[in-house]
Amino acid sequence: MLRRFASYYKPHKKLFFLDLLAALIVSAVDLIYPLFTQTIINDLIPNAEIRRMVVIALILLGLYFIRASANYFMLTYGHLVGGRIEYGMRRDLFSHLQTLDVSFFDRNKTGQLMSRLMSDLNEISELAHHGPEDIFISSVMLLGSFIILLRINVPLTLITFGLVSLLLVVTMLTRKNMRSASLNVRKVNAEMNARIENALSGVRLTKSFVNEQFEEELFDEVNTTHLGKRFQFFKAMGWFHAGTNLIVDVMSLVILVLGGYFVYLGQINVGDMVAYILYSTYFIAPIRRLINFTQQFLTGMTGFERMVEILEVRPEIDDRPGAIDLSEVEGLIEFDQVTFQYQRDGEDILQNFSLRIEPGRSVALVGPSGVGKTTISRLIPRFYDVASGAVKIDGIDIRDLSIRSIRRNVGMVDQDVFMFYGSIKDNILYGRLDASDEEVIAAAKKANIHDFIMEQTDGYNTIVGERGVRLSGGQKQRLAIARVFLKDPKILVLDEATSSLDNENEKIIQAALTELAKGRTTLTIAHRLSTIVAADEIVVLGDEGILERGPHSELLARDGLYARLYRAQFADLTEEELRGEDSATS
Numbered sequence: 001m002l003r004r005f006a007s008y009y010k011p012h013k014k015l016f017f018l019d020l021l022a023a024l025i026v027s028a029v030d031l032i033y034p035l036f037t038q039t040i041i042n043d044l045i046p047n048a049e050i051r052r053m054v055v056i057a058l059i060l061l062g063l064y065f066i067r068a069s070a071n072y073f074m075l076t077y078g079h080l081v082g083g084r085i086e087y088g089m090r091r092d093l094f095s096h097l098q099t100l101d102v103s104f105f106d107r108n109k110t111g112q113l114m115s116r117l118m119s120d121l122n123e124i125s126e127l128a129h130h131g132p133e134d135i136f137i138s139s140v141m142l143l144g145s146f147i148i149l150l151r152i153n154v155p156l157t158l159i160t161f162g163l164v165s166l167l168l169v170v171t172m173l174t175r176k177n178m179r180s181a182s183l184n185v186r187k188v189n190a191e192m193n194a195r196i197e198n199a200l201s202g203v204r205l206t207k208s209f210v211n212e213q214f215e216e217e218l219f220d221e222v223n224t225t226h227l228g229k230r231f232q233f234f235k236a237m238g239w240f241h242a243g244t245n246l247i248v249d250v251m252s253l254v255i256l257v258l259g260g261y262f263v264y265l266g267q268i269n270v271g272d273m274v275a276y277i278l279y280s281t282y283f284i285a286p287i288r289r290l291i292n293f294t295q296q297f298l299t300g301m302t303g304f305e306r307m308v309e310i311l312e313v314r315p316e317i318d319d320r321p322g323a324i325d326l327s328e329v330e331g332l333i334e335f336d337q338v339t340f341q342y343q344r345d346g347e348d349i350l351q352n353f354s355l356r357i358e359p360g361r362s363v364a365l366v367g368p369s370g371v372g373k374t375t376i377s378r379l380i381p382r383f384y385d386v387a388s389g390a391v392k393i394d395g396i397d398i399r400d401l402s403i404r405s406i407r408r409n410v411g412m413v414d415q416d417v418f419m420f421y422g423s424i425k426d427n428i429l430y431g432r433l434d435a436s437d438e439e440v441i442a443a444a445k446k447a448n449i450h451d452f453i454m455e456q457t458d459g460y461n462t463i464v465g466e467r468g469v470r471l472s473g474g475q476k477q478r479l480a481i482a483r484v485f486l487k488d489p490k491i492l493v494l495d496e497a498t499s500s501l502d503n504e505n506e507k508i509i510q511a512a513l514t515e516l517a518k519g520r521t522t523l524t525i526a527h528r529l530s531t532i533v534a535a536d537e538i539v540v541l542g543d544e545g546i547l548e549r550g551p552h553s554e555l556l557a558r559d560g561l562y563a564r565l566y567r568a569q570f571a572d573l574t575e576e577e578l579r580g581e582d583s584a585t586s
């Protein structure tokens, strides 16, 4: 863990060593001061050597300017090293999160991940530069003062340094407590973040059900736990600091009493005693520094550990060595005896499912909810891997293809369209980031959303709000379609949301989708049967797999499940519409 932490210093080696050099200068100047004091009291004052005293004062003044510059450097650039290290860690964690599987995000809460990225790493920059500085300065000061103190008086020095070992023991004993308390605080902190994220993103639902009180109670629960865990941490911290400081205080007392006693015995003179006391503060200061460092280290490292925990999660879905780049896509999609579970050894969502969609053709999936229609659509861009069998594009198992090349060629329009906070243009551009303004507009026109956009005061620069809250469901759908027009993939996966739309909107969207599907292999998950009568093949799914398949007219003629579903949905429609001469398909 420490080695991993240290690896983050590498790119900033130069600045970091300069920082340590500045720290060395600061501690060296600190060490010189008592030496001069000793000389002044023992030699210069008794002999009234005013000139030498002035010289010493001038030297000290000069040294203090140097010390001030070193201090400035340490504070500014030392912090910068820490800041850069924190920056590097955040960057690594964020890009690692981008590589993880969809299933990872199914399992983890957004708020918790955010706290690993933010608050858990907050103390890293302090630790990253103060840590080594503290250790370095403290070692120099401890060693320096130990040598100097030995020269003044050996027994006194040995006794005081004996107490240092006691300090080490106490630190070791309390360390574990503090570490686990800090880890607990982080865990509940993450839980609280997740709660807040959840509550804020669901605030509209909360209001509509007038469940504000309930949300407050839920929040209070985690907030109280948080306070409790923090109190445990405060206790551990209290014990640690009070205990270690007590020992340090006793150390000063021992020096004062024993020193006085040695002066009384005539073993040392007053000048030596004063120098001794001054030096002892110089080694007590680094000890206090180390004590503070220990706490900073323990809390900082728990944040680092939590980051590493995520960094060690390997994506299960990754490119095979030598994965092929899919180019010149035909668009043939095959499900070959696919069995699939979301969790290993979990329930089979699909069993020996086979389906073939010829290039440029369209297949619609229908069936009761929960039979696995959406699941099938998620297997095409390889969001999940099959347990057995294979999904193939142009006859190649998608596990042999590079993930980028698969996803570049698959366009999805989801039932629940996601919009990023930003402008309408940004959201369309997401389909192909390097597209020109003209291409964006052309895509919007094809998606039947251009006129709406032009009616907005800011046009394409209109802000859509978080997750697109300022847009209607139909508008979001059309923007999502524009996005896919821009991407221009060979394969389309449409999870229809038309059930939530009014007739007018449905027609506009259906027209855009029909246009989009031209020349592309299309898999549609249909909720409204009226929209799929034109599909080349309709596949009716049940719990046991495919129940019926064929074009609309054939299925109607067969008078099976599909025909029943269809009639039920269109009980109030005319015969022509029932036969599939529905206007929505035109």
Ligand code: ADP
Pocket: 106, 342, 343, 349, 368, 369, 370, 371, 372, 373, 374, 375, 376
């Ligand atoms: P449909 O689209 O036909 O309504 P889905 O494919 O959404 O059905 O769901 C099929 C089954 O898979 C359901 O039982 C559902 O609970 C389960 N399921 C869907 N998504 C996940 C997921 N991310 N993790 C675990 N189970 C899931």
